[in-house]
Every structure is written in structure tokens, then in C-alpha cells.
Amino acid sequence: MSWLQKALTAIRHPRPFIAPRMLARTKFDYRREVGDCLDASVVTAPVQWLQRSLPEARLAVRRRQRNGIVKPLDDHDLLALIRKPNEFYGDIALWFGTVLSYCIDGNAYWLKVRNRAGRVVELWYIPHWLIEPRRPDSGDGAFLDHYRYSPGGGYQAMRIEPQDVVHFRHGINPHNLLKGLSPIDGVIREIFADLESSNFVSSLLRNMGVPGVVISPKGGAMPTPDDVAATKAWFTEQFGGDRRGGPLVMGAPTEVHPYGFNPQQMNMSEARDVAEERVCACLGVPAAVVGFGAGLQQTKVGATMEELRKLAWHNGVLPLARSLADELGRSLLPDFADGDRLEAYWDTDDVLALSEDEDKQVERKLGEFKAGAITLFDYLTETGRDADESHKYYLRPIAVIEVPLNQAGRGNELDPADPTEEAEPGRAKARGTKDAKHGEGDHDRAGRRASAEEMKRGEAYVLMLQRQEAGLRKAFEKPLLALFGKWRGETHRVAAEILGTGKARRCAATKAIDDELLAAILEKLGIEAWAAELTQAYGAHYLEVAKAVQDAAERAGLGTSLPDPVMRAIVASGGRRAGLVDLDKQTRQAVFDALAEGRAEGEGVEQLAARIADYVEGGVWNEAETRARIIARTETKFAQNISTIETGTAAGVEEFMVFDGRLGPGRSLESHIARNGSIVSADEAAAMADAEHPNGTLSLAPHFDLEND
Incomplete structure (x- = not known):
């Protein structure tokens, strides 16, 4: 047996350790008492x-x-x-x-x-x-x-x-x-001391209500034991209990001397305060919150009751609650289906003692979001709200532009001595008289940068598009959700029909993934018709975006109407984008995952059909709402950029300004930061839009050469 095996065995089977029941430095058994x-x-x-x-x-x-x-x-x-x-x-x-x-x-x-x-x-x-x-x-x-x-x-x-x-x-x-x-x-002795203090006072009050007395005859008389017992019984009966404080009259010369301590001398509050403080400290609860005198004294030296209640929750209740929830997750949740993906926790939203803390936390997180330090996704999740992939973006004012430290005070003009602004190889060359105006000839277009005034005009146009974006996205989500819901209904009907066959039931009983069953479901779904419906929805949305961009372009001075060929080109772009969505692959994977997970959990035909329908409806995002939001956001941004290019080109614009990478280093790609403020051709702008990430921030604006105005 190796040393590691011996160590593990010793942990599983430790030698019996007989802990002494006596506390340190005493032979009295406080625990038993x-x-x-x-x-x-x-x-x-x-x-x-x-x-x-x-x-x-x-x-x-x-x-x-x-x-x-x-x-x-x-x-x-x-x-x-x-x-x-x-x-x-x-x-x-x-x-x-x-x-x-x-x-x-x-x-x-x-x-x-x-x-x-x-x-x-x-x-x-x-x-x-x-x-x-x-x-x-x-x-x-x-x-x-x-x-x-x-x-x-x-x-x-x-x-x-x-x-x-x-x-x-x-x-x-x-x-x-x-x-x-x-x-x-660890506070057994303090608990014992408090009990003994209570018992002592209780015994004293139960016996006489006053400290004991010595009764002795005067003149050297020697009473018999019977006289002593009778006098003691008579005195206790006459002056104990409810007769406390009555007058004493003796039939013979007698001396009565009190002994012991008076009530002030028997004040044990300080000793009992120690027990209260230490027991409460062990439980994480300030003594004042419980109502103990020791704690109430503390509130007189600066600590308010509200602060102490919060402290009690943070040090006492919350650690206790987390420990209980952790054990529920380990010992009880696994007894329920899919328990390994669940966790128990305590929702403290309704706890009055913590409400102000949560308000301050929400206010702080909101400030961080408004400042652009965290994403909307981070703000929502950290404040207990629902969030999805569509919320993973920062909020930054459009008028804020990142300026490198070595360019501070020089605006956005190109610094010829700055090697980071050198042209990137592979870019298209500038064309026409505009290049001659800038004196660049065949110099790479990456060296062209918009001036501060040009950027200001471009930002006004981009801001108009951003104001339109939210409404356009919401408008596109509705037909997408309706389309996904239609696909869900068809999938549920087909899956229930095929899973209800004898062959499918035998397969489900053995929990085997039947490729023929998967193919049969996909064949009856009619995915080609789904693709046509999606293309139609994309085209309609791109048309609406083109109309909105036309309005913004009109305000920017690019004409009053778009020719039909331009409109058709924009709508065709939407059709091509829809064609890039591999519905067959996504649906196949969704059905495969639903079959595997549903059988693993022992679901019947109806449950399995419902699971397949949910997975197909949600796509790779698992939820239809998230799927619709992400598609609407991505396609709206792309449609705006393509519409800007087509609209500008139709009006004779040859160049466009790039607005991108404005989240800063670590959040935006360096290449996107570098191209912010650059001037590109229509072909280059279209290539950028095609290569943009679904969560990208690329925006384009027509470039008007102010030197020729």
C-alpha cells in the first residue's frame, strides 16, 4: 500500500479520538450541567x-x-x-x-x-x-x-x-x-454562569425575597432544637412569599441580624452581559438586535439599530442561509430530475434590513453602466434581472472619441510621425480627383483620416441611425417570433406523430439515438419552405430599414428618394443574408440534442415531442426570444450599413467614414480601434459590413470632403 493510499484510508477511518468532556483547566463537567x-x-x-x-x-x-x-x-x-x-x-x-x-x-x-x-x-x-x-x-x-x-x-x-x-x-x-x-x-462556561446567576436570584426570591437573617435570644438563653425549628418555620411562613416586609413582633427579648448581601451588592448584570455578548458573537448576531441589555448599551455609543440589524443579517442569517442552501443542493436536489444543473439559493429581495443595501448596489451598478464601465448584461445579472446575449454591450456617448495619449490636443488629424497610423497593406487605392486634392496619388487609403469637423458631421448622421435602431429591431422581432412559433407547432406535430410509432417507442425504451428516426423528423418538417419564409421576412425588414435610412440620408443632404434598383439591391442583400443561415444544420442539431437529453431523463412521447419543439424554436440560443433579439439586432445593424452604402453611392458619394472600436482597449479589437475615423471606399465599407461580428459596433457615414465644399 502506497503512502497516498494509507493517508486516504486514515481519513476515511480515523482512529477514535476520545475528546475530554471536561473543559480546559477544570474538572467540573459544565457541558453536562x-x-x-x-x-x-x-x-x-x-x-x-x-x-x-x-x-x-x-x-x-x-x-x-x-x-x-x-x-x-x-x-x-x-x-x-x-x-x-x-x-x-x-x-x-x-x-x-x-x-x-x-x-x-x-x-x-x-x-x-x-x-x-x-x-x-x-x-x-x-x-x-x-x-x-x-x-x-x-x-x-x-x-x-x-x-x-x-x-x-x-x-x-x-x-x-x-x-x-x-x-x-x-x-x-x-x-x-x-x-x-x-x-x-466554546461558551459553555459563560452559559453555565448565566444559568447559575439566574438560579441564585430566583432561589433568593423564592425563599424570602430578602437576604437571610440570624435570629438569636438575648440574655444567654439556650433554645432547644425543637424551639429553633419552630421559630424558623414560623418566621418563613410569616415573612416569606406575599408576606414580605410585614412587621416582626417577638414574645421575648430577641436579636435579629441580617447577613449576606443587599440587592445592590448582588448586582450580577456585568457577569451576565459577558455571557450575552459572547453567545451572540458565536451566532453572529449583535446582542442589541436580540434585546439584551449589553447590546442596548452599545447603541448609545454610535451604532444605530438599523446598522446592527444589517450586521446581524450579514454575519448571522446570510452565512446560515448559504450553508443550508449548499446542503440542499448536495443532498436533496439530486433526488429531482436534472438536479445537477440546478442550485438552491435564498432570495433576499423582500428583506427589509437589506433593502437599502440593495438600493445602493443597484444605484452603483447603474452608474457604472452609464459610465461605460460594465455591459448592460453585467448590470442586469448583478442586480437580479433577466439578461441574455443581446444585452452584452456598453453604453457610451456617441460624441466621445478615444484619443491616444501621444495625440492628445491634436484632434483626429493624422500624425505623420506616428508609426501606428501607417497604411495597412492590401487596402484599395484612392481614386479620382479627391486623391489628387489630398496629394496622395496611389498612397494606401488607410492613411486617410477624417478631420474633427468631418467626424462631427458623421456622428450626427450615425446618431440618427441609432435612434431608429431600437424601433426597427423591435419591429423585426415580432415576425421572427411568429415564424419561430409556427416552426415549433409544426415540429411538435411531426415529432409526436413519428415518436408515437411502435419503432420509436422501442427505441425510446432502450434510450438509443436512432438516425432513421432523426432523418424521418427532418424530412417531414419541410425545411426548404422554412428557408423561403425566413428569406421573405429578411427582405421585408431590409426594405423597412432602407426607408428609415433614406429619411436620415435626406436630412444629411443626400437627395429625397431612392431609385427602385437601389431598393431592390438592399432587399436582395437581406435575401442573401437569410440564405447564409443553415436552417438544416441548426434544426438537425436541435432535434439530436433534444432526443439525447429527453431520453436520458426518461421522458415519454409527449414530453419528448415538446422538448424537440422547444429546441427547434430556440435554435442555438435555446430560447425563441433570445434568438429573435440577436437576429434582429445583428440584421438591423447590417441593413443600416448596407443601406447607407447603397444610398450614398446612388447620390454620388464615393467614400464613407468608419465609426468603430469605440469601447476602448480590451473591449474592442485593436484593428477596429485603428480604423475608427478612417475614410474608405464603398467597396471597402461593404467588405467591413460583411465581416462584422454579430455583437459588432461598426457604423458608416457618408464622407463629404469639406475642402471641396
Whole structure:
């Protein structure tokens, strides 16, 4: 056996460590005297505060999809089960018991009850003193063998398998690696001191209400034992309980001397404050929030109650909630379908103590987004809102232009001494008299840069296009969603029909991917007709974009109308773009993935047909809404650029200004940053538009040579 194997074996089967039950430097068993702490107010007060506070947050489940998007699942079966764990109590009572055991013992247990199909249908809280994790008796390599449940009441101890227990642990107890460590175990002496202080005062009040007295006869008389007992009983009866403070009349000369301490001398508040502070510190809750006197004194030295409540949530409730949610994800979520892609968490949106913090966070994130430091996707996800790929962009004012440090104060003019502005090989040469005007001859066009005044005019045109863009995108999303919904209905009908055949049912029973079944579904879908419908939708959208660009061009001084050939050319561009979408490949992959995942989860014909229809409708984006948004955004931007080129060319414009790479280094490609402000030909502009990324920021504007104006 290698040293590594020996080490692993030692971890799984540690030698029994008998921890001394006595605390350090004492032989008195404080743990045994304190007991279960259920009668110790110094413990139950902060624990009950945690019990009441935790339900303010809402337990939730979310799914992380293949594209990284997080989707809340408000109707998940796990949440329904916890809301009604059994027929005798609900989720609040379940969490109350769980928090109690977790805070006092460091261990809390739920018992799973399954039906005949093995599905968890009930959850039961088990007090921590009734159940114990056990190691295997034989060295078979298992770390945990079973749980021993001793319900009492004459019932024999039961063996429960680990998969039927949800075991919430507070960390790991080094004396017993199978259990958690009690958070209050280190303050047992302080808890004992508080109990003893309470018992002392209670005993004093119960006996007499005043410190003890010495009653002795005068004159050297010696009373008999019977006289002593009778006097003691008479005095206790006459001056104890409700008769406290009554007059004392003796029948013979008698001296009465009080002994002990007066109430001021027996003030134990400072000692009890220490216990309150340390117990609350171990549970992460400020004493003032609970209502202890020690904490209320703290609020007089600057800390407000509102701040202390926030501190209690951050140090006490949230760490507790995260620990509970983590164990649910490990021990309970896997009992539900697709549990490996789910995670449990606590939604704190409705927690009053944290509301201001969340408002400040949202305000800060909004400021970062407006400043262009984060994307809209980052802002939405970090503030708990829905987001998708279409939101991955920055918000930057169009009038803001990046200026390299070595060009500060010189505008956008080309610096001949700057080697970074040299022409790139392979660019088309400048043509006509304009090149002669600039004195460049056959110099590469990459050296042409727009002046500050030219950029200002171009920005005004680009800004008009940007204002049109949102409305055009939304208008294109509607027919796309209708088209995808139509494809979904057809797919569901075809898939249900083919999956309902005997051959398909036999295939599904063996969970085998049948290529013939896949081909049969694709053949009946009529993807060629789908492609024609998509081409028609693209063409109609490009026509609308061309009309909007024509309006912007008219304001920019490029004429009042577009010739029909130009309009047809723009619409044809949309048809060519639609032809680039490989619907056959996308649909094939969607059906393949749906069949594989649906069979892996044991779905029936109807469920499998619905899954296939959803996958086909969503395409590579998994959701129809996301698919429509991304296509609408990409095609609207491309259509605007192509329409600008065609419109400008029809009006006699030979050159266009490039606006790109304006998100800065690290966010935009260096080549896109370099070409911002450059002047290119119509052919070069069209090539740039064709090569643009779906999330690109390329915009084009007609270039008017101001030197010839």
C-alpha cells in the first residue's frame, strides 16, 4: 500500500479520538450541567431571532443553462415539497427546528420519506439528540455507513441509509469528522454562569425575597432544637412569599441580624452581559438586535439599530442561509430530475434590513453602466434581472472619441510621425480627383483620416441611425417570433406523430439515438419552405430599414428618394443574408440534442415531442426570444450599413467614414480601434459590413470632403 493510499484510508477511518468532556483547566463537567440549552435564555433568545429572521428570505431554485444564462424556477418540485413537507406542519416550522438544532448542536437532520417509485414525497425534522451518523464496523473503505435513529418510546433503534437523510453541518467537528461543530460549544462556561446567576436570584426570591437573617435570644438563653425549628418555620411562613416586609413582633427579648448581601451588592448584570455578548458573537448576531441589555448599551455609543440589524443579517442569517442552501443542493436536489444543473439559493429581495443595501448596489451598478464601465448584461445579472446575449454591450456617448495619449490636443488629424497610423497593406487605392486634392496619388487609403469637423458631421448622421435602431429591431422581432412559433407547432406535430410509432417507442425504451428516426423528423418538417419564409421576412425588414435610412440620408443632404434598383439591391442583400443561415444544420442539431437529453431523463412521447419543439424554436440560443433579439439586432445593424452604402453611392458619394472600436482597449479589437475615423471606399465599407461580428459596433457615414465644399 502506497503512502497516498494509507493517508486516504486514515481519513476515511480515523482512529477514535476520545475528546475530554471536561473543559480546559477544570474538572467540573459544565457541558453536562448546561444540558441541551433549551432552558437557557441567553441561548434561546438569539436562536429564536435567527428562527424568525430566516423565513424573511425566500428559498428559491435556479437553473444555469448551457449558454450561462441563469433562469429562476419558481414552480420547482423541491420548493413545493419544502413548503408542505408533510401533513402535520409547514416550511416555517421545519426551518424553526432546523435552525434550533444547527445553532445549538451544530447538526440538523431531515428524514426523507419516499414513495414506491423512490421519489421523495415527505420531509421530517429529527431532533439532533435522536440521530447519529455511524462509520462502518468493517474497514470497507466507506467514510459514512449509515445513520442510527433512536426515536425512543419503546421503539428500537433504526438504521437509515445516508441517501435518506439531509444532514446540515456547521463546519466539521475535528473530534468527529462525521458531524458539525456546535457554534456555542466554546461558551459553555459563560452559559453555565448565566444559568447559575439566574438560579441564585430566583432561589433568593423564592425563599424570602430578602437576604437571610440570624435570629438569636438575648440574655444567654439556650433554645432547644425543637424551639429553633419552630421559630424558623414560623418566621418563613410569616415573612416569606406575599408576606414580605410585614412587621416582626417577638414574645421575648430577641436579636435579629441580617447577613449576606443587599440587592445592590448582588448586582450580577456585568457577569451576565459577558455571557450575552459572547453567545451572540458565536451566532453572529449583535446582542442589541436580540434585546439584551449589553447590546442596548452599545447603541448609545454610535451604532444605530438599523446598522446592527444589517450586521446581524450579514454575519448571522446570510452565512446560515448559504450553508443550508449548499446542503440542499448536495443532498436533496439530486433526488429531482436534472438536479445537477440546478442550485438552491435564498432570495433576499423582500428583506427589509437589506433593502437599502440593495438600493445602493443597484444605484452603483447603474452608474457604472452609464459610465461605460460594465455591459448592460453585467448590470442586469448583478442586480437580479433577466439578461441574455443581446444585452452584452456598453453604453457610451456617441460624441466621445478615444484619443491616444501621444495625440492628445491634436484632434483626429493624422500624425505623420506616428508609426501606428501607417497604411495597412492590401487596402484599395484612392481614386479620382479627391486623391489628387489630398496629394496622395496611389498612397494606401488607410492613411486617410477624417478631420474633427468631418467626424462631427458623421456622428450626427450615425446618431440618427441609432435612434431608429431600437424601433426597427423591435419591429423585426415580432415576425421572427411568429415564424419561430409556427416552426415549433409544426415540429411538435411531426415529432409526436413519428415518436408515437411502435419503432420509436422501442427505441425510446432502450434510450438509443436512432438516425432513421432523426432523418424521418427532418424530412417531414419541410425545411426548404422554412428557408423561403425566413428569406421573405429578411427582405421585408431590409426594405423597412432602407426607408428609415433614406429619411436620415435626406436630412444629411443626400437627395429625397431612392431609385427602385437601389431598393431592390438592399432587399436582395437581406435575401442573401437569410440564405447564409443553415436552417438544416441548426434544426438537425436541435432535434439530436433534444432526443439525447429527453431520453436520458426518461421522458415519454409527449414530453419528448415538446422538448424537440422547444429546441427547434430556440435554435442555438435555446430560447425563441433570445434568438429573435440577436437576429434582429445583428440584421438591423447590417441593413443600416448596407443601406447607407447603397444610398450614398446612388447620390454620388464615393467614400464613407468608419465609426468603430469605440469601447476602448480590451473591449474592442485593436484593428477596429485603428480604423475608427478612417475614410474608405464603398467597396471597402461593404467588405467591413460583411465581416462584422454579430455583437459588432461598426457604423458608416457618408464622407463629404469639406475642402471641396
